[in-house]
Amino acid sequence: MPKKQKFPHLLNSKWTAREATFGWRHFQVVNRKNEDKWVFAELVSSCDPTVRFWINAKVLQDRRRWLAGWKTLEEIQAIDDRAKAASPRP
Template sequence: MSRTLKFPYLVGSKWTAHRKVDGWRHFRVVNRKNLENWVFAEIVAACDPKVRFWLNAQLLKEPTLWQTGWRSLQEAAATEIPVPEAAPIISPQPQLADSWSVPSCQGR
């Protein structure tokens, strides 16, 4: 019996946070970890590879926290959803990052 993979396209996906995380809003998933019934994603800031953390991949489905793709401030404002005061708990894990190009890293 085959088991369906949860979040099959997670690694390499791009995300925009509704609130800045360590000063950044644009992130990319560089790794995943499956632990029993949970899937975790390692997220790296697009403009600062030193900013990285692990989070439960289910949080990426929460529209008050994340949007798919890299959105400009104007695009994000057009689809703005009220953001709760409490931020999700994240776990920093500093490591060397792979290199990849980012459209623009100015203005955080």
């Protein structure tokens, strides 16, 4: 039985960086690379295709840094507001 692929839907997926990354927030995965137990994604800015970099795909699961899909600043703020409202207060 073949081994289950990690991050099967990574290629062509779209991501929004919570903070500007290399000057941009919206990226698309254009390539993937498996190295031993690690999976890497090559991200390209949707606004400037000359901006491209490799990242460990596991980092994309950190919602404090990345959001799946392309989000507006208002959507990011709404997500932050909901997270603050849901967190327990001291």
